[in-house]
Amino acid sequence: MTSTDSAPLIAVRLFAAAAAELGADSAEVRARSLGELTAQLRQGASERAEQVIGRSSFLVNAVACTDPQQLLAEGDRVDVLPPFAGG
Template sequence: MTDTRTASARPGGSVAPGAAASDVSAPDSPAPEIAVRLFAGAAAEFGADEATVRARTVGELVHALTAGATPEATRVIGRSSLLVDGVACTDHRRALAPGTRVDVLPPFAGG
């Protein structure tokens, strides 16, 4: 049975260093709500398999997920692959739009 509990991460973070103005929404407007799916060890550490985060960039999303998180949860997020709308993303300056879905995939063992 799949755990369908959800969690809300705290909004936060500033725009990632080097982000261009066109990469983010206007600073006076609220950051968009981003749906985050947490898998395996990330879901176990956060106690949920989904979260909602307000973030303008991938970097803000990571910051929001890890702000106030346990050291182990922070470690898992730091080692995880992030998929933005199904595409691997390593650029923390990447802008996020309303309706974007981010998947957090920790390293998996086995085959």
């Protein structure tokens, strides 16, 4: 298991169902990649929250990203955008 203690601190903004299911509209997460960040968001979350995150789209610094291996750097911002119209 990889330690996240030295991973960059990432600002996360959660929208709509993602915010509702995770109980916050923002968070700070230490993660080296988009996949690591989403795994941390899912950790300890409800089954419904995990489903929402699994269906969400992601923006890394305002650019759409679908690659879980996308590297993240200190100060990056990730927006979690669940389907807005029942998708």
